[in-house]
Amino acid sequence: MLELYDTLKERFKLGELKQQRDDLAFVTVEADRLHELLSHLRDVEGYTHLVLLTAVDWIEEDLFQLTYLVNNRDEACDIGVRVMLPRDNTTMKTIHDIWPTAATYQRELREMFGIDFPGSPRVDEEFILEGWDDIPPYRREFDTKAYSDKTFAVRPGRETHDPAAYMKQQREKGEG
Amino acid sequence: MKDELKKRVIKGPDGFEFEVDPMQDYFCEEPPKEHPPIYVKIVEDLFNWARSESIWILGFGTGCGAIEMRPLMTPRFDAYRYGVQWRPTPRQADLLMISGYLSTKTLKRAIRAYEQMQNPKYVVGLGSCTINGGMYWDSYNTIKKLDEYLPVDTYIAGCMPRPEALLAGFNDIKKIIRAGKAEGANEYAKNFEWYKKNQKQVIKDWDMPDYNW
Ligand code: SF4
Numbered sequence: 001m002l003e004l005y006d007t008l009k010e011r012f013k014l015g016e017l018k019q020q021r022d023d024l025a026f027v028t029v030e031a032d033r034l035h036e037l038l039s040h041l042r043d044v045e046g047y048t049h050l051v052l053l054t055a056v057d058w059i060e061e062d063l064f065q066l067t068y069l070v071n072n073r074d075e076a077c078d079i080g081v082r083v084m085l086p087r088d089n090t091t092m093k094t095i096h097d098i099w100p101t102a103a104t105y106q107r108e109l110r111e112m113f114g115i116d117f118p119g120s121p122r123v124d125e126e127f128i129l130e131g132w133d134d135i136p137p138y139r140r141e142f143d144t145k146a147y148s149d150k151t152f153a154v155r156p157g158r159e160t161h162d163p164a165a166y167m168k169q170q171r172e173k174g175e176g
Numbered sequence: 177m178k179d180e181l182k183k184r185v186i187k188g189p190d191g192f193e194f195e196v197d198p199m200q201d202y203f204c205e206e207p208p209k210e211h212p213p214i215y216v217k218i219v220e221d222l223f224n225w226a227r228s229e230s231i232w233i234l235g236f237g238t239g240c241g242a243i244e245m246r247p248l249m250t251p252r253f254d255a256y257r258y259g260v261q262w263r264p265t266p267r268q269a270d271l272l273m274i275s276g277y278l279s280t281k282t283l284k285r286a287i288r289a290y291e292q293m294q295n296p297k298y299v300v301g302l303g304s305c306t307i308n309g310g311m312y313w314d315s316y317n318t319i320k321k322l323d324e325y326l327p328v329d330t331y332i333a334g335c336m337p338r339p340e341a342l343l344a345g346f347n348d349i350k351k352i353i354r355a356g357k358a359e360g361a362n363e364y365a366k367n368f369e370w371y372k373k374n375q376k377q378v379i380k381d382w383d384m385p386d387y388n389w
Contacts, residue, residue, distance in 0.1 A: 129317065130284070130379075131381025133380050134316075137316045144316045147316045148313070148315060151316075151378060152319050152378060153321045153374065154309075155309075157308070158308050158309070158313065
């Protein structure tokens, strides 16, 4: 994988390579180079299978991280291509023209994180949620607890304990 | 509103054109009515005995708890020996088991299924999720108190309840039915507006008639 990295590094302005295992490595790329890189990986390097496309919300850094995990079946190894994007009005170029299945992931990311992929099929349609009326629920500024308390009826009497403190207390009770 | 629910003109296979309004044509607008027991006690008791000994469950699994139904259907726990069996459609069933967490999206389907069942009908909530939210207590899309939305006759606690707990639960619901206290359907008809208000509060894209009979 290092060889592959060395050959592509200059051409696609790749970031540092993070080799996690012999058969798994992660690399960062600029958003405008991603499409080219993925096409190249698929058509020339044999990374023909898109395993997943997922997002991570780095709210402290004000960034979204998209991870495109691609797999080379012949060599049984994976590369995760990471793209960092600003969190406001996030848009990303769609890759459904490289892998049609990506459209489903993109629809999910649009609904759950609010990341737009203009031109991706049915990207603005509801995916899992029905009639959602708040900010996308996977964004970390979304407070699920507050939303849940506001929306759903609660049965009183439910208690929460900090497990460590509670067990300690129980132990002390047992001894005393 | 979804396209398929809008009023529109359809051309049949024979070229004949007709108008359909799915919200009007496929449903009865009339709200449910109460059907209190009308016969003398001994007859009602006989009915209730018969009902309690043939509990037919709608095979509709909503959460993890649905997996506990399979061992009950098969020889190891064999619920059929108690007259309990699973049916494929709401019209044939009289017990709706809410088997675990219920997302708002599934709640919508559960309400439709419940309303399509014939009277008398019963609801049992399975697992802590239906009781107080269980481990989904802070989730953005699952309800936390089932009896706000459907008239629940009894709950079976556990996460998830073992098949033995379910068998005990069936015995509980049998006792309730025999005692003539399983009046969920009448409760639902009586407090119909309250239930609808609660349901609409969580189902944000309400796109069905109020009563899906
Ligand atoms: S009570 Fe437990 S087992 Fe049942 S649906 Fe909830 S989480 Fe799953």
